[in-house]
Amino acid sequence: MAGSTPIYGFPYPESSDLVANYPALGQDLAEDIEGVIAAIPPGGLSMVNPTSIANSGGSASASGGQVTFTGVSSVSLNGVFTSAYENYRIVLRAFTASGSADTNMRLRASGTDNSANSYIRQYVIANAGTVSGANVTQTFLHVVFSDTISGFGDFELNRPSLAETTQYKSLGGRSDYVLINTGLHNVASAFDGFTLYPSASTITGNVRVYGYKNS
Amino acid sequence: MSDVIETDYTTDPPTITERDFTPEELAQREADRIALEQAQADLIAKQEADRVAREAAIEHAKSLGFTDEMIAVMYPNLGAQA
Numbered sequence: 001m002a003g004s005t006p007i008y009g010f011p012y013p014e015s016s017d018l019v020a021n022y023p024a025l026g027q028d029l030a031e032d033i034e035g036v037i038a039a040i041p042p043g044g045l046s047m048v049n050p051t052s053i054a055n056s057g058g059s060a061s062a063s064g065g066q067v068t069f070t071g072v073s074s075v076s077l078n079g080v081f082t083s084a085y086e087n088y089r090i091v092l093r094a095f096t097a098s099g100s101a102d103t104n105m106r107l108r109a110s111g112t113d114n115s116a117n118s119y120i121r122q123y124v125i126a127n128a129g130t131v132s133g134a135n136v137t138q139t140f141l142h143v144v145f146s147d148t149i150s151g152f153g154d155f156e157l158n159r160p161s162l163a164e165t166t167q168y169k170s171l172g173g174r175s176d177y178v179l180i181n182t183g184l185h186n187v188a189s190a191f192d193g194f195t196l197y198p199s200a201s202t203i204t205g206n207v208r209v210y211g212y213k214n215s
Numbered sequence: 216m217s218d219v220i221e222t223d224y225t226t227d228p229p230t231i232t233e234r235d236f237t238p239e240e241l242a243q244r245e246a247d248r249i250a251l252e253q254a255q256a257d258l259i260a261k262q263e264a265d266r267v268a269r270e271a272a273i274e275h276a277k278s279l280g281f282t283d284e285m286i287a288v289m290y291p292n293l294g295a296q297a
Contacts, residue, residue, distance in 0.1 A: 054221040056236075062224055115243055139250070199251055 008036055045089065045210040050193065051079030054111070057202055068206045071097060074197035076108060077209065081161040081192050085211030088160065092172070093205035094144055094151045094196065101198040103151060103172075104140040107160060107191040114187060115139045121168075121183030127176060143196075144172035145179055146203060153179070160191045269293050 002011045002025055011028050013021070047065035054060075058071030069075040081088060094103045106113040119141045124133040144153040153172015160166045166185040173179050196207065217233035219240075236244070273293055276286045286293060 049224065051225050052221060052223045054219055056219050060220070061222065112239075113243070115246075139247075 008032065044213040046085070046213065048080045048085075048088070048209040048211050050077040050209070053077055058204075066206050066208050070204045071202045072204075073202050074195055075203075075207070076111075076113070076193060076195040077207070078108065078111060078193040080194075080209045081157070081190075083161055084214075085161075086159055086214055087212040088157045089154060089210045089212065090157070090194070090207060091154045091210070092144060092152070092196065092207045094146045094198070094203040094207075095205055096146045096148055096151070096198060096201040096203055098148060098201050100145070100147045101200040101203070102142045103144040103146045103196060103198050103203060105143050105155070106140050106195045106197075107166060107185055107187075108193040108195050109189065109191045113195050114185070114189070114191065116187055118186040119183070120186055121181045124178075124180045126178040141168065141170070141181065141183075141185070142179065143170045143181070145174045145177040146198060147174050150174035151203075151205065155181070160194075163190045164188050166191065 001014060002017055002021070003014050004011050010032050011025055013025055017025070049065050050062055050067060053062050053067055054076040055069060055072045055074065057073040058069060060067060060069040060072055060075050062068075062077075067075065067077055092103070106115055106119075108114065117137060117139050119139065120135075120137045121141065122133065122135045123142070124131065141155075143155050144151050151172075151174050153170060155168055155170030155172070158167035165188055168181065168183060168185065170179070170181045196203070218236040219234050221232045221234070223230040223232070272290070273286060276290070276293075277283075281289075
């Protein structure tokens with residue numbers, strides 16, 4: 001009967017095994033090794049799967065770490081921020097059904113959005129040759145400009161799962177606007193997820209959450 | 216159709232729950248709508264005020280003898296045509 005290694009359980013033949021069993025045993029070993037290698041996060045990033053999602057309007061689903069949404073007025077990802085990672089990267093694609101809109105984000109804990117007037121940011125916006133900026137405090141974080149053909153960006157969060165203020169920075173925009181943010185959510189609470197929603201229309205796209213390895 | 220669809224991926228197959236907005240969620244959506252309307256009104260007012268100020272600045276510069284070319288070079292953001 002085949003033995004197995006103590007850590008990963010890789011099978012290996014023992015003296016009592018029949019030679020005829022070696023091909024199947026070899027396949028089992030190869031597939032086990034492939035699974036372990038595939039699970040090693042490349043570049044220190046590991047995709048995080050939400051434990052649940054919620055959408056208002058339209059439809060949304062999660063598969064393989066990607067959350068896809070169509071025609072939603074909001075989409076929430078729960079259970080993505082844990083003690084496993086200190087820093088997270090969120091990559092977002094969001095187009096509107098009509099017109100232009102700001103795609104905004106709120107942090108969330110136990111299924112409830114935090115809408116405190118505590119999302120502080122310094123932003124810079126560029127539109128064609130015009131550059132502007134300001135320091136604002138709002139009840140949300142504006143992360144991406146969206147329209148019907150573009151809206152892409154990524155934002156990073158520092159320590160969202162801890163009972164501390166959450167630091168963030170983001171870069172996003174569309175074909176005619178760039179938005180850069182740095183700031184913090186000035187609430188010393190732990191969050192396990194976030195909600196994305198447009199300021200107008202609905203949004204279609206996808207979002208992925210990655211955790212940076214701590215060590 | 217329900218307001219919110221929740222999908223729990225900790226079960227196999229995933230569990231789907233539909234519900235209406237809570238009173239808190241409804242209140243937040245209304246507050247967001249009001250805040251957006253106010254922000255848009257503020258933006259329109261600022262853009263109009265900026266336009267008036269810009270035109271006044273150009274006219275004042277011309278009254279001092281500056282040409283359109285001079286104004287365009289010295290104050291490019293005023294939008295004077297060189």
